[in-house]
Amino acid sequence: MWATAVLGVVPAMILAAALFVPPVTQDPRYHDFADQRTIWGIANFWNVVSNAAFLVTSAVGARALRSTSAFTEDWERTAYCTLLVGTILVAFGSAYYHLQPNSETLFWDRLPMTLVFMSLFATTIGERIGMSIGWRSFLPLLLVGALSVVYWKLSGDLRFYAIVQFYPMLAIPVLLIFRPPRYTAGAGIFAMVILYAVAKALELFDRDLSWFSPAGGHPWKHVVSAAALLCYMAALGKRRNLGELVAHIRSKTNAVRVLPYSRSR
Numbered sequence: 001m002w003a004t005a006v007l008g009v010v011p012a013m014i015l016a017a018a019l020f021v022p023p024v025t026q027d028p029r030y031h032d033f034a035d036q037r038t039i040w041g042i043a044n045f046w047n048v049v050s051n052a053a054f055l056v057t058s059a060v061g062a063r064a065l066r067s068t069s070a071f072t073e074d075w076e077r078t079a080y081c082t083l084l085v086g087t088i089l090v091a092f093g094s095a096y097y098h099l100q101p102n103s104e105t106l107f108w109d110r111l112p113m114t115l116v117f118m119s120l121f122a123t124t125i126g127e128r129i130g131m132s133i134g135w136r137s138f139l140p141l142l143l144v145g146a147l148s149v150v151y152w153k154l155s156g157d158l159r160f161y162a163i164v165q166f167y168p169m170l171a172i173p174v175l176l177i178f179r180p181p182r183y184t185a186g187a188g189i190f191a192m193v194i195l196y197a198v199a200k201a202l203e204l205f206d207r208d209l210s211w212f213s214p215a216g217g218h219p220w221k222h223v224v225s226a227a228a229l230l231c232y233m234a235a236l237g238k239r240r241n242l243g244e245l246v247a248h249i250r251s252k253t254n255a256v257r258v259l260p261y262s263r264s265r
Contacts, residue, residue: 003133006125006171010144013163023157031101034207034216047098050219053226054091058084061233069240072182075135076126079119080236082142086115087229094222107153114145114164120232121168124189128179169196184242188235195228 039045061084064070071077089112097109118141126134148160173193176186202209202217202224209217 003125003129006129006175007133007137009171010163010167013167014160017159017163021159023155024159024162025156026103026106026152026158031103031106033098033101033218034210035214035219042099044098044101046215046219047222048095050215050222051091051095051098053223054087054094054229057226057230057233058087058091060230061087061236064233064237067237067239070183070236072241073126073131073135075138076123076131079123079126079134079138082119083116083123083229086112086119087226090116103156107149110152110161111146111149114149114161115142116229117165117168118142118145121172124168124172124175127182128175131182169193182242183239185235185239188231188239191231191235192228195224195231199224199228 033044033047035046036044037046042048064080065077065084071080090109093108093110093112097105099105119138122134122138122141124134125137145164148164152158152161172189176189176193199221202221204217206217206221209220213220
């Protein structure tokens with residue numbers, strides 16, 4: 001039921017958007033950021049260099065790959081590697097876009113973002129609904145994400161990319177709240193969701209925040225987005241399979257109970 005509810009919404013929303021919602025085009029004002037200063041020969045300096053936070057996050061997050069308890073199935077590790085690669089590509093794609101903000105360069109910012117959204121969505125489905133469902137949805141979700149950006153590039157219509165970007169961030173908290181976890185360290189995922197919401201607010205109020213920060217809100221959006229991913233990656237490096245942990249605790253408890261009897265013998 002949960003798999004149908006979560007995964008079935010995506011095609012339903014795409015169909016509804018195609019039938020009932022008029023095409024949504026990119027607002028040219030989107031590229032008009034609060035801070036457009038050139039510093040050290042780099043145009044839009046802070047919007048460009050703040051993307052280094054994603055590189056730092058991916059470097060720290062690579063440590064989780066060495067953890068033997070972070071993943072119980074091979075596809076999870078593959079999905080996490082995809083998320084790491086996507087994070088690195090976001091750093092370069094976003095920096096490239098902000099050097100010369102326009103809809104042509106924005107394509108290279110958005111495309112790697114879908115790798116991050118969809119790999120994270122698939123792993124959450126695997127953890128909270130079922131590993132086989134997460135594995136089967138992983139590649140289709142990546143394909144849907146990439147096609148949504150390609151479709152926007154070819155048609156100028158943002159409807160399907162908007163679904164790809166925002167639906168996972170709505171569905172993931174629902175799964176976190178209503179479905180039992182497979183692993184420990186779930187607080188890291190909650191922190192990621194909260195920080196991502198803060199990052200979107202910083203993006204939305206970019207110009208308003210220039211009253212407090214000369215760089216506006218957008219560079220801080222990059223930093224907070226990277227911090228959100230860092231919370232998730234740090235949690236992965238520490239988490240353990242709950243089923244195995246419970247079994248281990250039970251075995252220790254049983255051993256303690258048997259011990260006095262053994263001594264009395």
